[in-house]
Amino acid sequence: MNLPNKITILxxxxxxxxxxxxxxxxxxxxxxxxxxxxxxxxLDGYLARTRGQKTKLGSILDPTADKLLVLFSFVMLTFxxxxxxxxxxxxxxxxxxxxxxxxxxxxxxxxxVEIIPSAWGKMTTLxxxxxxxxxxxxxxxxxxxxIILGLAYPTVAFTIISGAHYLVRGSxxxxxxx
Numbered sequence: 411m412n413l414p415n416k417i418t419i420l421x422x423x424x425x426x427x428x429x430x431x432x433x434x435x436x437x438x439x440x441x442x443x444x445x446x447x448x449x450x451x452x453l454d455g456y457l458a459r460t461r462g463q464k465t466k467l468g469s470i471l472d473p474t475a476d477k478l479l480v481l482f483s484f485v486m487l488t489f490x491x492x493x494x495x496x497x498x499x500x501x502x503x504x505x506x507x508x509x510x511x512x513x514x515x516x517x518x519x520x521x522x523v524e525i526i527p528s529a530w531g532k533m534t535t536l537x538x539x540x541x542x543x544x545x546x547x548x549x550x551x552x553x554x555x556x557i558i559l560g561l562a563y564p565t566v567a568f569t570i571i572s573g574a575h576y577l578v579r580g581s582x583x584x585x586x587x588x
Contacts, residue, residue, distance in 0.1 A: 411467075414458035418471045421450045425479055432486045437550035444546055447479055448539050469525050476535055477506055483542040493545040498562045502538060505573035512580045519584055528579070530572035537565040 424447045431440040454472060458464045481503060488499040516523045541561050 412458075412461075412463045412465065414454040414461075414463050415465060415468050415471060417450050417454040417457070418468060418475050421447050421454070421475045421479065422471070424450075425475075425482060428479075429482055429486060432490070437491075437546060441543075441546040441550045444479075444483065444542060448543075451476060473525055473527065480535070480538045480542065481506060483545075484538070487542065487545045487549070491545070491549050493548055494541060495562055498541070498566060501566050501569055505569050509573060509576055512577055516580050516583055523583070528572065528575055530568065530575045534565070534568040534572040537561060537568050541565050 424443055428440050428443040428447065431437075431443060451472070454468070458468055484494055484499045484502050488494045488496050513523060513525075544561060
């Protein structure tokens with residue numbers, strides 16, 4: 411197993427630790443753990459690209475780690491801390507459910523699917539991570555109680571656009587098969 415995949419696995423292992431500290435009201439510690447997790451996301455991708463260490467395992471683990479980190483963060487910060495609007499969380503969850511179903515259909519139809527992140531998807535992840543960071547900063551240090559709403563609308567827009575983009579790409583994969 412290469413270093414980028416080990417870093418991604420570390421990120422997956424940080425998720426329950428992050429959630430624990432959120433649950434027990436230690437938002438500052440949770441914030442630091444989240445920062446380590448998102449920095450590891452950039453590091454594993456950078457290492458995989460620059461060292462020529464992209465793997466099939468990494469192409470599945472990395473977006474899975476990102477999705478789990480985002481989804482659990484949104485759920486906790488929405489329903490336990492009330493710092494992220496619930497409608498935003500439902501849009502994020504809905505998009506990921508639709509994409510998961512679409513991925514399943516592609517996999518069943520084609521036998522294998524390569525996950526290639528798009529610029530829309532990367533921007534969506536960046537915005538979603540930003541919403542979580544600002545929410546955690548708001549909870550831990552209380553300087554920006556309503557700034558989240560300024561990011562909510564672009565996050566929803568990119569979440570919907572990237573979801574539609576992935577669905578269109580997936581549809582073209584299915585059409586090429588026929």
